[in-house]
Amino acid sequence: MKITGAQAWLKCLEEQNVDTVFGFPGGAVIDLYDEILAQDKITHVLVRHEQAAVHAADAYARVIGDVGVALVTSGPGATNTVTGIASAYLDSIPIVVFTGQVPTGLIGNDAFQEVDIVGITRPCTKHNYLVKDPNQLVSTIREAFHIARTGRPGPVLVDLPKDVMAAKISFPEPKPVKMRTYQPTYEPHPGQVEKACRAIMKAKKPVFYIGGGVIASKAHDELTELARKMDIPVTMTLMGLGGFPGTDPLSMGMLGMHGTYYSNMAVANCDLLVSVGARFDDRVTGRIDAFAPHAKIIHIDIDPTSISKNVRVDIPIVADCKHALAGMNNWFDRCKEIDLAAEKEKHEPWLKQIKDWKVEHPLGYVEETDIIKPQFVVQKLHELTQGDAIITTEVGQNQMWAAQFYHFNHPRAFMTSGGLGVMGYGFPAAIGAQMAAPDRTVIDIAGDGSIQMNIQEMATAMQYKLPVKIAILNNNFLGMVRQWQELFYDKKYSATPLDVAPDFVALAKAYGAVGLRATKPSEVEPVIKEALATKNLVVMDFVIAREEGVYPMVPAGKATTEMLLV
Amino acid sequence: MKHTISVLLQNRPGVLSRVTGLFSGRGFNIESLSVAPTLEADISCLTLVTTGDDAIVEQITKQLHKLIDVIKVTDISETDYVEREMALVRVKAEPSTRAEILRITDIFRGKVVDVSPRSFAVEVTGTCDKVKAMIDLLRPIGIQEIIRTGTIAMTRASKKF
Structure with a gap:
């Protein structure tokens, strides 16, 4: 029996266990929307801007640990997805983005709402397709999902011309x-x-440096086992937070530009750096020749291009992190020469040194009684949610304070645009996360600048009754750029003061959501408690110390030991 | 250092721009590039010449291999190989220089492929150095136009029985 391309598309999604699609319709994809209306297995979430559809699919993917799906129309619908796709690419998040396209006969004619989206997204997708032959539609979609979810995950785009959706085809049997x-x-x-x-057995001062690969490969348990077995301290990249319990004594929190003093000191002084699923990004390494200068480096990564790209690696292991760590646990368990108690004892002086560093310069801030400090807000959010919420962030100071002060004990609970650094990521991501986990508390930690980049999504949250909580750390500044201007540009605050801002509480009400404001430290806890007790979209507007900075900070291009401290 | 890299790829629309986009996006050099189908019609062989230190060439080969449409990447310059390039050169031909042009062509085992009252077009194949040497000799006579292919290369077969 022959079915239409649009019907086949929907069958493919079902075959891939897709239950939610984030999208926005348009002329080129009406056939698909017609099919969506006619069924009830797949929920369509109507966003208010296509960029939000991709960020939401990205966060959905992170929460469920499988592929997220977005659907948009041709032309501007497609170009609006580019930021979201590029973000998912840099963060290795598996998503499949379907874009409508003008009919095949019109391609190349500068038709209405035509754009070469396959050409535009070639450098920021893991792979992409233009389906010209209806008979290739099903196999292409199957390939797209396969590529997105396997290996180093990433975004795949499939461009669907309107006539291919209308064509009659037979649906081939599923096969691997x-x-x-x-x-x-x-x-x-x-x-x-x-x-x-053997290198780990030889080391006296080893450090685990873990990244998003640990979360992508679901290697959290294997890593925790290995670190605890040998008493090896762990530091995490922004993408790696949650890959190891943040409250474990072996955790040193985040490293790099805004990492903890002790993480950066440990990396600078270690004799063995075991990198798992991380890619030696410049925000992590600082000046490259001063990064782990005394260490032998082991690098586990599924992507061979990540290995020895920025830093020369001594022992490369190309593999899935979970398999590699399981292999190492296994090797140690079977090894007769090893005495685990002696190994732990050997690391004692090193752990003592790290403890001293922790005491010397703990993560902290100057508390004040009459002005709200942003770090205090994040600490309170952590305390009042028992560290159990899903946190998304925008980008800038809000993101770093969230990373520093909300201690993640579980993977897939922290969603942030790590590589691309997209302002406007957090709120649509919170919508995606809440769709994936309806019973969890989902909080977008935002700044007053970046929340405005996708604030239109309040309508989406209201439409689908998603009780997302937005915590705006409101300093009337584009805070991170202001901090750089303060430190490196003689306090010339060019274009960073947000002199005109909406009344966020009133804006929330305009959308039918709940708006709450705190202007004093004593109001923070009641506001958060009320927000958490409210089954509705809540905007919390925390009026914070205007010129608070994120510390520690390693100035760009400096060695990570050259930190500016609180 | 110069490297000749051979890439087997799926013969699909857009695949060439995936390769060239990779080079421009990551700041790698392409000195020459040539591509055509192989014995299997749906597979093409792309030969490209690039320069860079070992770390860069390692990244180039890894990044190429990461492209979904790429089947195999070989750094041919690390093997025993033969390489060829072809050039078509149009030279000004006065009665006084005609014999000289033919002599040079002959020395390089080239061929005259087009003749007009005022010019010869000469074809030459060989390694990049040989082609360059012939062009250098023809230059004083007056070259009007040069068209060169990129290098193509093939690993020598094992000499063992």
């Missing part, structure tokens, strides 16, 4: 995708695993 050109390496080389284990 096999691709001659794409076979990611999951299993580590046993010889490399042994080398890595």
Whole structure:
């Protein structure tokens, strides 16, 4: 029996266990929307801007640990997705974005709402497709999902011309995708695993430096087991937060530009750096020749291009982090030469040193009685949610304070645009996360600048009755840029004061949401409590110390030991 | 250092721009590039010549391999290989220089492929250096136009039985 391309598209989504699609309609995708209306297995979430659809799909993917899906129309619908796609690409998040396209006969004619979205997104997708032959539609969609979710995950775009959606095709039987050109390496080389284990046994001052790969590969338990087995301290990148329990004594929190003093000191002084699913980003390494200068480096990553890209690696392991860490745990468990108690004892002086650093310069801020400090707000959010909320962030100071002061004990609870740094990510991401986890508390920690980049999504949250909480750390500034201007540009605050701002409480009410404001430290806790007790979208407007900075801070291009402290 | 890299890829629309986009986006060099189908019609071979230190060439090969449409990447310059390039050169031909042009062409085992009252077009194939050497000799006579292909290269087969 023949079905239309649009019907086949929907069947493909069902086959891939997709239950939610974030999208926005347009002329080129009406056929798809017609099919969406005719069924009830897949929920469509109507966003108010296509960028939000992609961020929401991104966060949805992070929460469920599988592929998120967005659907938009051709032309501007497609170009509006580019920021979201680029963000998912840099953060290795599996999403499939479907874009409408003008009919195949019009492609290349500068037709109405035509754009070469496959050309535009080529450098920021893991792969992309233009489906010209209706008979290739189903196999292409299957490939797209396969590529998005396997190997180093990432965004895949499928461009769907209108006539392909209307064409009649027969639906081929499902079969596993096999691709001659794409076979990611999951299993580590046993010889490399042994080398890595022996290097760990030799080390006196080892450090785990873990990134988003630990979360992507669901390697949280294997990593925790290995770190605790040997008493090895762990530091995390922004993307790695939650990959190891943040309240564990072995956790040193985040490293890098706004990392903890002790993380950066530990990396600078360690004799072995075990990098798991991280990519030695410039925000992590600072001046590259001063990064872990005394250390032998082990690097576990599923993507060979990440290895020895920025820093020369001594023991590379190309593998899925989960498999590699399991292999190492296994090797140690079977190793007869190793005495775990002696290993732990050997690391005692090193852990003592790190403890001293923690006491010397703990993560902190100057408390004040009459002005709200943003760090205090994040601490209170952590306390009143028992550290159990899903936190999304915008980008800038709000993001760093969230990363520093909300201690994540579980993976898939922290969503942030790490690599691309997208202002406007947090709120649509919170919508995506809440759709994926209806019973969890979802909080977007925002700034007054970045919340305005996708504030239109309040309508989406209201429409789908999503009780997302937005905590605006409101300093009337584009705070992170202001901080750089304060420190490195003689306090010339060019274009960073937000002199005109909406009344966020009134704005919330205009959308039918709840607006709350705190202007004194004593009001913070009651506001958060009320927000958490409210089954509705809530905007909390915290009027904070205007010129508060994020510390520690490593100035760009400096060694990570050259930190500016509180 | 110069490297000749051979890339087998799926013969699909847009695949060439994936390769060139990778080079421009990541700031790698392309000195020359040539691409055509192989024995299997749906697979093309792309030969490109690039320069860079070992770390850069390692990144180039890894990044190429990461492209979904790429089947195989070989740094041919690390093997024993043959390489060829072809050039078509149009030279001004006066009665006084005609014999000289033919002599040079002959020395380089080239061929005259087009003749007009005022010019010869000469074809030459060989390594990049050989082609360059012939062009250098023809230059004083008066070159009007040069069209060169990129380098193509092939690993030598094993000499063992």
